Amino acid sequence: MLHRKMMTVEQARQLILRHSQVGPxxxxxxxxxxxxxxxxxxxxxxxxPGFDRSPYDGYAVRAADTTQASRSAPVQLQEVETWPAGYWSDHSLQAQTCIRIMTGAPIPDGADAVVPLEQVQHDPQLQTIQVFRPLSPGDNVSRKGxxxxxxxxxxxxxxxxxxxxxxxxxxxxxxxxxxxQPPIIGIVATGTELIDPYADKALRAPLPYGSLYDSNSIMLQARIARWGAQSIRFPILSDQEPDIYEKLTHCLQQCDILVTTGGASVGDFDRIPAWLQSIKAQVLFNKVNMRPGSVTTAALTRDRQWVFGLSGNPSACYVGFELFVRPLIQAWLTQPTAPATVQAVLLHDIAKSSPVHRYVRARLRYCAVRNNWVVQTSGLDKSGALSSLLNCNALLHLPPRPLHQPPLSAGSFVEVILTEPGSYVSPSAST
Amino acid sequence: MLHRKMMTVEQARQLILRHSQVGPxxxxxxxxxxxxxxxxxxxxxxxxPGFDRSPYDGYAVRAADTTQASRSAPVQLQEVETWPAGYWSDHSLQAQTCIRIMTGAPIPDGADAVVPLEQVQHDPQLQTIQVFRPLSPGDNVSRKGxxxxxxxxxxxxxxxxxxxxxxxxxxxxxxxxxxxQPPIIGIVATGTELIDPYADKALRAPLPYGSLYDSNSIMLQARIARWGAQSIRFPILSDQEPDIYEKLTHCLQQCDILVTTGGASVGDFDRIPAWLQSIKAQVLFNKVNMRPGSVTTAALTRDRQWVFGLSGNPSACYVGFELFVRPLIQAWLTQPTAPATVQAVLLHDIAKSSPVHRYVRARLRYCAVRNNWVVQTSGLDKSGALSSLLNCNALLHLPPRPLHQPPLSAGSFVEVILTEPGSYVSPSAST
Missing domain, CATH: 3.90.105.10 (Molybdopterin biosynthesis moea protein, domain 2)
Incomplete structure (x- = not known):
């Protein structure tokens, strides 16, 4: 039987990061x-800007012409041209004249300031404007660069x-x-009981007794997209598939990272460990001191491709992905690899204790009224449960707690890992 | 000249929401x-689950057979079949027998509990197991539903x-x-000075004097994607384009909401207001008491299509989009329409005062050490500035403040509108 050496979550993560590479x-x-x-x-x-230009609709002037301007004794200037944005001529502005100029147009040669339209009086008959205050050189000019x-x-x-x-x-x-270039992550669900939910209707309904629809691959696809990587979802492999090794190797050739779900545990038909051995992959770890997902496997092939063997249990699959595959994606993309976490107020008691670190699917939000983050678990806390993935936007991290301790009580601060970064501040939470 | 009636930001937003519709x-x-x-x-x-199933690799048993089991006097059961996941037979489990069963396999008829592999002693020769503790009916069974x-x-x-x-x-x-179905939002940049940055190289470089690359359309495209809508970027229209009305109308026919940038102000070549008049659109507002973006226009055509005339100034365009187009998208998608906001600690003084509401591009983050949100402006605060869009993930909302007041000082609490929801909690900020 396969030897499994237990590792902590942090040791496992560091081991991945030590072997991680930056993408091309x-x-x-x-x-x-x-x-x-x-x-x-x-x-x-x-x-x-690429040239000195006007930030307003107005008139380009010579500031020197306006030094005596005042409300009671405005200066009059003769309008000689109109420059829309994108237009210019080699006209050089003479004393006592101005050019009507639109937002974005270049400042004409000879001009050094702009008077906004609203600040002049325009006589369309005489084609003149009156300026009521002195301007300094550079007034209302957006300078090149x-x-x-x-x-x-x-x-x-x-x-x-x-x-x-x-x-x-x-x-x-x-x-x-x-x-x-983001990593290409292949997904292979293994399990004889699995049916592709997107297969032709004839192939998938009615569901034979003992079968179930594959949901892990679909969930992983969405998580991979969330963290900025690309995914390829490969056909489901039956545990009894005679060519399973060849097929897995073929999938691996098409991606940078291959993630399998199911078949990584201790059952009779768990074929991933043997396949990894057959391709002489270096198994970095195959057992982690956490729940769910303790049998998560990470391995590196001789061509420096990655294989992750995640559990077939939906929550274990989610946790394994977030704790181990996500940091590898982040390292590949040169982004910070530690999970983003906050300390949040727990909204209810948690009675269950555990000798190992637990990662529980949870709903986190920022509460403006309390000026705090608040968190609650998102449903049935069984590793096979799917319903607790609904509304899940975070993982509650519960450190080991001896059996028969009093429950972790509502109001305690707990560490929460953010998994849906855009979902925490809602308009209603901010009022 | 066009009549412009000043409205507050909130009045303008309510007017949009009053006419908004939910998408198909x-x-x-x-x-x-x-x-x-x-x-x-x-x-x-x-x-x-679709059927009672085993959550573990183990043995399906009859709980009644195990009532006397203990560490010193284990109960011995005969293994009669092996059921991988996805497999079942109509074998009905007899007393003193068990079925080896893998995670996910159905519970055999007659069995009512599962002993995990790790908890039994297996004799491969005799095909028997020893069970060391009593089980109750339902132990380690995931019940249908x-x-x-x-x-x-x-x-x-x-x-x-x-x-x-x-x-x-x-x-x-x-x-x-x-x-x-998300709304389809058309984007038309207007301006004779604009060059498409993605046009063939021959058409766009070197940039003629007085011209500039259109960046507003590209920015809007990204903002539209951020809020879950679809965009069509139409070719740039010159202000002098003789068929501009027909072209705008043609664009409008292809989308639910048309957003124009530039040409909405008081310049000689601002053609959007006249076009809206020509198609008999109902102008909901065309002047808002805010900075930048005071000349933002919103109109509703007789076919209930929307037109927004945003400023050509990058920051005014950004603000106009976030304050008025985003709520319309949210209403269309039945999502909360108020902007998500937090109260954040200002990291520096702001000296500039203003008689109207100001929306300043800013960088917001959650700071775990302070247990607070902190914010700073993201660069040159001129409405024509592009560099302050770099790193911008929020809008600082500054209510009116009379001239010559002391500066808003570092450490004050200010209201901040979130515009890049995924960017506020970074791994480093949480330590």
């Missing part, structure tokens, strides 16, 4: 780079691209950008 | 439903689908699900 870079159209990670520093090839200087580093390697970053790349004319 | 539903493959909104309640067509009962409502209309919800849909064999 890839050039993509900037437009498609949202939520990706910049692979190398980006500098501005040109300044923004004042926003972003040429050669300035605008994005650092490792930065995650949001809407603002995409806008800046576009403004600089950087139509392409180098991102870190 | 659409049937999609469940696998593709991540982050979408369920259109109607989903009930379980079958129970989970204990996780999800048949006809139970598993997802409520309006619920956002996460990984757990997708897993439950899969487990129930619900290969398709009705979601609310």
């Amino acid at each position: 870079s890839k050039r993509v159209q900037s437009e498609a780079s949202l939520d990706h990670v910049i692979a190398r520093d980006c500098t501005a090839p040109s300044p923004i 004042e926003d972003i200087a040429v050669e300035q580093t605008v994005l650092r390697a490792g930065h995650v691209i949001g809407a603002g970053e995409i806008a800046v790349l576009a403004a600089l004319g950087l139509s392409h950008v180098d991102i870190i | 539903s659409k049937r999609v493959q469940s696998e593709a439903s991540l982050d979408h909104v369920i259109a109607r309640d989903c009930t379980a067509p079958s129970p989970i 204990e996780d999800i009962a048949v006809e139970q409502t598993v997802l409520r209309a309006g619920h956002v689908i996460g990984a757990g919800e997708i897993a439950v849909l899969a487990a129930l064999g619900l290969s398709h699900v009705d979601i609310i």
